[in-house]
Amino acid sequence: MRAVVQRVRDCAVSVAGVERGRISAGLLVYLGVGREDTDKDLEYLAEKVANLRIFPDEQDKMNRSVLESHRSVLVVSQFTLYGDARAGRRPSYTGAAHPEVARGMYEQFMERLRRSGLNVQSGEFAARMEVSYVNDGPVTILLDSRRLF
Secondary structure, eight states, X not given: OEEEEEEEEEEEEEETTEEEEEESSEEEEEEEOBTTOOHHHHHHHHHHHHHOOOEEOTTSOEEEOTTTTTOEXXXXXXXXXXXXXXXXXXXXXXXXXXXXXXXXHHHHHHHHHHHTTXXXXXXXXXXXXXXXXXXXXXXXXXXXXXXXX
């Protein structure tokens, strides 16, 4: 499982011009599910996102998590995080999970974050979405449940 995590001041996702999710401050998480991913990958990544210390404390040091900061999370599914562009010019997506499997893990990921006490908003799985946001910092972190990076 892979994620691109961005600290944002404002974030919204729309499908066909209709807003599906919005947060004022917190994390924008682009989430990709891989073919080999299991519940262990899901738990690892959900815990990592909830507890990643990238929000400022009183000394303006990145020392607080989204949980500790009482902020929200907007999760957007993105199979292209498994795009492999090492050969040729067109990425291969064979590393991505099949849509029916990925949908279930995407929903479980969000539910796991909600169980930890976070307000979680989302896009629409497998839809063409428009995401707008203001990256705060900017802060962008790459995560991989297999710890490849």
